[in-house]
Amino acid sequence: MSNVIYHSKINQIGEFAQEALADGMLILFKEGAPSDLADYCFIHSHDDLKHEIQIGQTLQLGKHVFNITSVGDVANVNFRELGHITLRFDGNHQAELPGTVHVEGEQPTQLFVGDEIKILSD
Known part of the structure; x- marks a missing residue:
């Protein structure tokens, strides 16, 4: 069962x-993002990250499900402190940038206010 x-x-x-x-x-980015960045972000209510984001975990965005394939060196710190990460839908097995999390799965064409963000670990 996933946690x-x-x-x-x-x-x-x-x-x-x-x-x-x-x-x-x-x-x-969590609520309160700098205004110059907020225009490019999906702003979310920030929760405590209970465990580190790791390869092999599952990310859910609304009705979309993705497998995490790589995690940048500072992605966990940034996400824990700022609610900030950049997701790339290319399935790379090596993080392109330190704050990036790469996932594989069908890239969503649109997300909506109210969509849930979940990270699941086995």
Whole structure:
């Protein structure tokens, strides 16, 4: 049975966030993101990250499910402190940037306010 190690909801979608999503990138930031970044982010209610994000865990965004394939060196610190990570939907097995989490699965074309964000660990 999977354990939920993180759970929040999207509360706001920045003006350019859906465009970034169309380019294969989703930027999450907790409420209170700097205004110059917020336009590109999916702003969410931030929860405690109960365990480190690791390869092999499952990420759920709304009705979409993804396998985590790599985690950047500072992704856990950034997510714990700022609610901030960049998700890439390319399935890379090596993180492109230190704050990036790569996942595999069908890239969503759109997300909505109220969609849940969950990270599950076996």
